[in-house]
Amino acid sequence: MRITWNELTVSMDGVDLEQLLSEWRWLVQDSVQPVLISSLGDLFLRHEDGRILWLDTGTAELCEVASDAAEFKELMVQPENANSWFIPQLVGDILSQGKQLAPGECFSYQVLPALGGKMEPDNFEATDLQVHFSIAGQIHRQLHDLPPGTPIGDISFE
Template sequence: MSITWNDLTVNIERLDKDGLISDWRWLVGDAAQPILLSSTGDAYLQERNGEIFLLSTGDGSYEKVADSYEDFRNKLRDTNLVNECFLAATVAQLKEEGFVLKPGMLYSFKKLPVLGGDYAAENFELMDIEVHFSITGQIHSQIKDIPAGEAIQLSAEWLE
């Protein structure tokens, strides 16, 4: 099955970009603005100085990926990098299994990798874009100070 750029990304034109990452401001600061969203729930944000960062909702990381928008566009010409960063094989499998993205939706984790989930197609489901970023931002905010490897006790309300 062929995969297009539209399969790997979601349209953010009609989204409230500030509101989209409001539950992530604790990590990304006040200046960062989304410029690109992957269909698997990650966000590329641009800082005031032009640098581009990847907000990974799976592991709660925020890492610089490019010095400028132009640098970022050049990196996106690398097919291997795009396949890896945008989980092209996973998106292809999801499409083959009938998970078709509709406007306002993306593929979100059933169980976050930071909580023991993985990046396999079986761990993704369709979810509203804003809900995905809100839930993942809140979870990561609440667990950010827990040492790696320490057990996490989830309350019943998280499971509802």
């Protein structure tokens, strides 16, 4: 299956971008704005100084990937970066299972990697963007101060 940027990204049309980040403000500053959402539910953000940051919603890692939008556009098409940031093989495998995205959806983890979930097609399902970002942000907020290996008993959602 040939994977294009249409399969690797989702449209932000009609998405309340502030609401999308509301459960991630513990990690993400107010001075960033979403610029791109991957079909696997990760978010690329532009800082007010122009830097592009990658929010990996599976691991709750936020890292700088480019100094500005022009550099990001160059870097994202390089195979090494595309494979790391967008994981086209996994997206293709998910699509091959017959799973599809409707507008306003991404492929979201059924079980986050932080809770033992795997990066495999069976661990993903089409999910509303707001639901994906809200649940992942709440879970990671509850987990972020725990030492590695801490048994997880209860996770609550608002």
